[in-house]
Amino acid sequence: MNKTGISALIIVCNAENSILRTIDSIIDVTDEIVIVDTGSVDNTLDIIPKENSKIKTYNHRWDDDFSKSRNYAIELASGPYCFVIDADEYLAEESRKGFRENIYSLFDGQELTLYSPTIDNMNGSILRNNARIFMKRPSLRYKGFVHEYLFEDNYNIKHAPEIIINHTGYLEYRNLEGKRKRNLQLLKRQLDEAPTELRWKYFMLRYLDLNDKQFEDILDEFGKVPLPYSHDIEVYALNVKSRLIIYLLDKSDFYEAYRHADELLKFYKDKNSCLLHFISLYLMSTQRYHNDMLHLEKIHSNIDNYQQDEFITETIDEQAVSSIMNKFLRDIDFII
Known part of the structure; x- marks a missing residue:
């Protein structure tokens, strides 16, 4: 040789x-x-x-x-x-x-x-x-x-x-659809032989539509894999975990996205994991703030319907109340 x-x-x-x-x-x-x-x-x-x-x-x-x-x-x-x-x-x-x-x-x-x-x-x-x-x-x-x-x-x-x-x-766009159909067929055959192997499910995601139930099932399955990932599935699991977080962000399910991103960042200190954590926390916090503000707006509109209890003497300073209410009204006007 x-x-x-x-x-x-x-x-x-x-x-x-x-x-x-x-x-x-x-x-x-x-x-x-x-x-x-x-x-x-x-x-x-x-x-x-x-x-x-x-x-x-x-x-x-x-x-x-x-x-x-x-x-x-x-x-x-x-x-x-x-x-x-x-x-x-x-x-x-x-x-x-x-x-x-x-x-x-x-x-x-x-x-x-x-x-x-x-x-x-x-x-x-x-x-x-x-x-x-x-x-x-x-x-x-x-x-x-x-x-x-x-x-x-x-x-x-x-x-x-x-x-x-x-x-x-x-x-070479003229060949892509034919390759897609061929690869999908071969992957289905592969999963029939090895239905629990995550590698093949990772590749299957490439060929499934977002509204396909199998797409969501695969994301959910990867989302339940405990961290840190074992070496043999790490590259697949990391990518699908990121895909899952982005999928949840697109659906405005910010709490679930943050839960997965927070879990990911505990074990993987890379830039992508940090960005997913930051964005999901920011959007979750913003959504929660908006929801709380809308709830406060309902309370605010009903405050004058409540009667003052004459026996309560420890009341909030009227000037402080006025300042806070004015700030609230400016904020809620910006949100609405």
């Missing part, structure tokens, strides 16, 4: 508009490119260069299972270092220089670590926890029909910010 070999792994289907860009971005910085086609019916296979010995193309029957195809690609890799990239992605130009040295340095004494590059979705969102770089070994395989992930016992992921992948898939 080539001890310094870097194998790029690509599974592809109908990517005639993007596959050459992907290949061009990695051809000079890897030792081989393993392309696994899962049933292209366009010109993808025709335009993949045949003359470059680095590029090796294989066919694999699509079985509604992304992990199966990715694991097949891993088996075909001849190098010990694997770099997974999709056909609608390309290695950023600034990451190509020094790419090989960066890969080697990542695994210097860290052979079992999985590394996540920076994945820029080109739409404002960035992923930092999707492992794509690893050393090949029998114990490490992908799991899941869709939104698949690398797994082995006690796996550890670290972010490699110096390696940047640009992902254009979310910019």
